[in-house]
Amino acid sequence: MMKRVKVSIPKVDGLGLLKGKPAYTDDLIPDNTLIVKFLRSPHAYVKIKSIDISKAQKIPGVECILTHHDVPKNLFTRAGQGYPEPSPHDKRIFDEYARYVGDEIAAVAAIDEETAIKALREIHVEYEILPEVMDFEKSIDNETIIHMEEDSHSKFEIGFNPKRNIAAAYSMEVGNVEEELKKCDYTVEQSYYTHAQAHAMMEPHTAFAYIDFQERLTIVTATQVPFHVRRIISKTLEYPMNKIRVIKPRIGGGFGGKQALHGEFIVALMTLKTGKPCKIFYTRKEVFESTCSRHKMRFDIRLGADKEGNLKAIDMKGLSDTGAYGEHALTVFMVAGSKTLPLYNKINSVKFSGDIVYTNNVSAGAFRGYGAIQGNFALESAIDELAKKMNLDPIKFREKNMIKEGETSAVFKIMGEGREGVEMYVESCKLDFCIKRGKELIKWDEKYPYKKISEDKIRSVGMAIAMQGSGIPYIDMGSAIIKLNEDGFFNLMVGATDIGTGSDTILAQMAAEVLETEVENIVVYSSDTDLTPFDVGAYASSTTYVSGNSVISAAKNMRELIIQAAAEKFEINAKEILFDGKILKSKDEKHCMSLKDFSTQLYYSDKQKQLVANSSYVGHISPPPYMAGFAEIEIDIKTGKIDVIEFVGIVDCGTPINPNLAKIQVEGGILQGIGMAIHEEVKINAKGKMLTNNLMNYKIPARNDIGKLTVEFAESYEPSGPFGAKSVGEIGIDTPPAVIANAVFNATGIRIRDLPITPEKLLLKIKQ
Amino acid sequence: MIINLKINGIEKNIKINPHSYLLDILRDLGYKSVKKGCDTGSCGVCTVLLNGKPIRSCSFLAVRAENCEITTIEGVQKQAEEIAKYITAEGADQCGYCSPSLILTIIGMKNEIKNPTYEETLKYVKGNLCRCTGYEGQHRAIRKYLGVE
Numbered sequence: 038m039m040k041r042v043k044v045s046i047p048k049v050d051g052l053g054l055l056k057g058k059p060a061y062t063d064d065l066i067p068d069n070t071l072i073v074k075f076l077r078s079p080h081a082y083v084k085i086k087s088i089d090i091s092k093a094q095k096i097p098g099v100e101c102i103l104t105h106h107d108v109p110k111n112l113f114t115r116a117g118q119g120y121p122e123p124s125p126h127d128k129r130i131f132d133e134y135a136r137y138v139g140d141e142i143a144a145v146a147a148i149d150e151e152t153a154i155k156a157l158r159e160i161h162v163e164y165e166i167l168p169e170v171m172d173f174e175k176s177i178d179n180e181t182i183i184h185m186e187e188d189s190h191s192k193f194e195i196g197f198n199p200k201r202n203i204a205a206a207y208s209m210e211v212g213n214v215e216e217e218l219k220k221c222d223y224t225v226e227q228s229y230y231t232h233a234q235a236h237a238m239m240e241p242h243t244a245f246a247y248i249d250f251q252e253r254l255t256i257v258t259a260t261q262v263p264f265h266v267r268r269i270i271s272k273t274l275e276y277p278m279n280k281i282r283v284i285k286p287r288i289g290g291g292f293g294g295k296q297a298l299h300g301e302f303i304v305a306l307m308t309l310k311t312g313k314p315c316k317i318f319y320t321r322k323e324v325f326e327s328t329c330s331r332h333k334m335r336f337d338i339r340l341g342a343d344k345e346g347n348l349k350a351i352d353m354k355g356l357s358d359t360g361a362y363g364e365h366a367l368t369v370f371m372v373a374g375s376k377t378l379p380l381y382n383k384i385n386s387v388k389f390s391g392d393i394v395y396t397n398n399v400s401a402g403a404f405r406g407y408g409a410i411q412g413n414f415a416l417e418s419a420i421d422e423l424a425k426k427m428n429l430d431p432i433k434f435r436e437k438n439m440i441k442e443g444e445t446s447a448v449f450k451i452m453g454e455g456r457e458g459v460e461m462y463v464e465s466c467k468l469d470f471c472i473k474r475g476k477e478l479i480k481w482d483e484k485y486p487y488k489k490i491s492e493d494k495i496r497s498v499g500m501a502i503a504m505q506g507s508g509i510p511y512i513d514m515g516s517a518i519i520k521l522n523e524d525g526f527f528n529l530m531v532g533a534t535d536i537g538t539g540s541d542t543i544l545a546q547m548a549a550e551v552l553e554t555e556v557e558n559i560v561v562y563s564s565d566t567d568l569t570p571f572d573v574g575a576y577a578s579s580t581t582y583v584s585g586n587s588v589i590s591a592a593k594n595m596r597e598l599i600i601q602a603a604a605e606k607f608e609i610n611a612k613e614i615l616f617d618g619k620i621l622k623s624k625d626e627k628h629c630m631s632l633k634d635f636s637t638q639l640y641y642s643d644k645q646k647q648l649v650a651n652s653s654y655v656g657h658i659s660p661p662p663y664m665a666g667f668a669e670i671e672i673d674i675k676t677g678k679i680d681v682i683e684f685v686g687i688v689d690c691g692t693p694i695n696p697n698l699a700k701i702q703v704e705g706g707i708l709q710g711i712g713m714a715i716h717e718e719v720k721i722n723a724k725g726k727m728l729t730n731n732l733m734n735y736k737i738p739a740r741n742d743i744g745k746l747t748v749e750f751a752e753s754y755e756p757s758g759p760f761g762a763k764s765v766g767e768i769g770i771d772t773p774p775a776v777i778a779n780a781v782f783n784a785t786g787i788r789i790r791d792l793p794i795t796p797e798k799l800l801l802k803i804k805q
Numbered sequence: 806m807i808i809n810l811k812i813n814g815i816e817k818n819i820k821i822n823p824h825s826y827l828l829d830i831l832r833d834l835g836y837k838s839v840k841k842g843c844d845t846g847s848c849g850v851c852t853v854l855l856n857g858k859p860i861r862s863c864s865f866l867a868v869r870a871e872n873c874e875i876t877t878i879e880g881v882q883k884q885a886e887e888i889a890k891y892i893t894a895e896g897a898d899q900c901g902y903c904s905p906s907l908i909l910t911i912i913g914m915k916n917e918i919k920n921p922t923y924e925e926t927l928k929y930v931k932g933n934l935c936r937c938t939g940y941e942g943q944h945r946a947i948r949k950y951l952g953v954e
Binding site: 045047048050051052054055056057058059061063064151236237238239240241287288289290292318320321322536537538539695697698700701704705706707708709731732733737738739740741743746748 | 822832837838839840841842843844845847848850877878879882885886889890892893894895896897898899900901902903904905908927930931932933934935936937938939940941942943944
């Protein structure tokens with residue numbers, strides 16, 4: 038019986054944060070910190086002919102100005118990934134070229150923000166304006182080449198071909214799709230477009246740096262990847278890694294947006310140049326215009342089935358817009374296949390191919406559900422289209438063709454992230470239950486396909502299924518150190534990066550479960566490159582599964598150490614020791630001592646030693662969590678407006694370690710997915726200027742934008758997972774676009790194949 | 806210029822620029838619970854109470870707060886903890902960046918409306934954005950706090 042996991046306890050850091058304790062990056066800046074501001078390109082593509090900083094330098098209070106003349110020329114990728122990164126090294130701190138509106142041209146460090154802004158205005162730049170490429174469908178072999186520099190490169194073969202504006206390319210095929218499609222009785226062929234959603238986490242990107250008393254560079258930053266920050270900063274600035282410490286304090290949301298380096302380079306450089314603490318705090322405009330977005334994609338899909346309703350072939354040909362730089366270009370694209378195609382594993386043939394291209398748009402990067410949501414919208418829309426063509430119930434069609442427990446898919450082995458995947462049999466998959474339960478809760482049989490409720494209003498239902506992964510096998514590594522203190526409590530040090538997800542809490546729960554102690558006795562400290570062991574960071578749905586397994590293993594090691602030390606103390610064989618988390622005793626009950634007293638004696642009086650256990654874990658498989666998503670929507674046919682009356686998500690994430698926190702992860706993911714589907718629209722003009730660069734023009738869902746939101750979990754147990762758990766961080770976001778597009782079709786017969794489904798778009802089609 | 810601000814019951818004479826916003830002044834004075842989020846008065850994380858009512862401090866000139874009672878969550882810790890416990894019990898805190906402002910807005914509402922209904926509460930806090938939770942968990946907490954569930 039599990040006592041401390043599968044239990045909803047409050048987050049260990051919750052109360053303090055809610056009461057407003059200073060804990061986030063910008064709450065912690067030292068006195069007299071210089072303020073750093075970027076000068077950013079007003080044009081989509083320019084060559085810098087000259088920069089004159091002489092006037093700006095004379096402004097009192099300006100301490101340092103840096104341009105491309107003053108910084109290391111090393112190329113890097115801002116993507117916070119393992120080493121070597123599968124993203125092209127195509128970015129410099131400052132370059133002679135700026136490749137999108139908002140790209141960095143220069144930076145000022147000054148005594149306050151006003152002085153810094155004043156200095157920016159006095160930097161005079163002469164630009165040579167180059168023709169821009171905004172349309173990703175016109176990028177390949179365009180006359181404009183976005184990366185003309187000779188030294189951009191990839192660390193290994195990813196299809197990088199900058200002369201053709203291709204950042205990466207991928208192709209795989211099982212069987213022969215052309216031949217298979219010819220044999221099919223029914224086929225559909227359609228193109229689907231997804232847009233460059235913005236993360237819009239509440240805390241903007243921010244970082245500060247200082248030189249500590251030991252002359253080491255300390256960077257405190259709102260990051261999801263502190264260890265990758267240390268490595269990338271060291272390599273880029275050619276500054277010794279042993280002189281860099283990166284600390285992640287509490288983070289105000291990331292969703293992948295903080296899986297890249299943004300302000301860290303410049304605060305580190307400015308601190309090294311001036312010797313003074315320096316901070317940068319991105320304006321909301323900068324967060325929108327100058328960090329990263331979701332990759333915009335197009336998928337041309339062909340599906341084929343026989344007349345018995347067996348799906349036989351899938352062909353997904355994609356095009357992805359990575360913007361000005363290639364962060365996560367290949368990996369996000371591959372996930373669009375690897376986290377969708379195995380859903381339908383009974384096919385004879387499957388092909389997935391395409392290019393990831395450069396444009397002069399804002400760079401795209403990691404964003405919760407990356408690739409999966411784009412692929413899911415395309416595939417799950419197309420599945421409904423095929424079912425419709427065959428006059429089959431879309432749910433029955435899925436149930437017949439989808440993956441089931443104990444089965445595998447050829448795609449698992451072929452497609453990983455940036456490289457080959459691993460063979461895997463699915464040991465936990467309750468998709469069948471998820472669909473059955475979701476159908477009940479949304480009252481599908483009563484409501485499908487639609488009901489006209491008034492002259493102007495139609496209500497309808499739609500659904501889709503999804504899968505994710507749990508970390509990247511053989512790449513993502515997590516580790517943990519556990520230290521026994523006097524009085525019998527423990528420190529748990531993890532590299533895992535809690536960005537508001539609750540990972541500190543669930544990891545403490547796991548350690549407490551193994552050590553049979555209260556969660557209060559596990560003091561967690563995470564994500565400090567000097568004080569905690571390595572972890573890749575918060576991404577790829579890896580923390581619960583990968584970091585969790587490392588914590589369990591470290592806690593088991595700690596138990597062994599305690600028993601061993603007790604055996605030495607009692608001078609008996611370790612096998613004779615009984616330990617229930619509180620009391621250590623010998624089987625014959627001759628010796629008995631509380632952990633409290635024992636640990637205190639270990640410190641001060643008898644056979645003294647510090648017990649420290651550690652462990653690491655790297656996944657050998659990536660067990661997918663699954664979800665069935667259902668929505669009831671109401672369409673106003675006079676305005677085209679869509680209201681989500683209810684969204685139901687039934688999730689198989691194995692054991693939810695903390696059911697409340699898991700539920701909120703899914704609920705939050707669903708609403709971001711609904712945002713992507715109908716609310717959030719990125720507008721960029723022909724010259725590359727973003728028009729939706731603030732939270733007034735870029736509409737994220739507000740609390741009155743959703744009716745009922747219902748999330749339940751399937752009873753499920755993943756044998757390879759910590760206490761049976763799989764991941765839960767990303768799965769929630771995947772289904773809403775396809776669910777809502779399918780519901781719109783069920784209501785109106787109109788198929789919207791490009792996101793977002795705005796009232797304008799829908800109304801135009803209704804009027805046609 | 807020098808203005809007089811009364812923050813959490815304590816009067817302070819503060820040197821400011823005439824164009825300084827209240828948010829920046831409060832953060833400089835060490836009231837770090839007041840967060841910076843959007844720069845356009847859209848997200849609500851900078852909420853403070855001015856004479857008991859919530860305002861957006863990021864778009865409120867500090868001079869306008871002269872001789873007013875400003876309350877940040879540092880000044881109402883006990884009341885805040887009571888509401889916070891309902892939110893953490895649902896796991897609906899997540900990153901926590903927007904939470905002090907949500908709690909402070911609820912406290913502001915209680916100042917204005919006696920025995921608010923759930924619907925009144927939702928209407929009152931609807932300008933407080935959150936990107937983590939999907940709101941549903943916060944709403945479960947609010948319902949329990951109001952005793953309507």
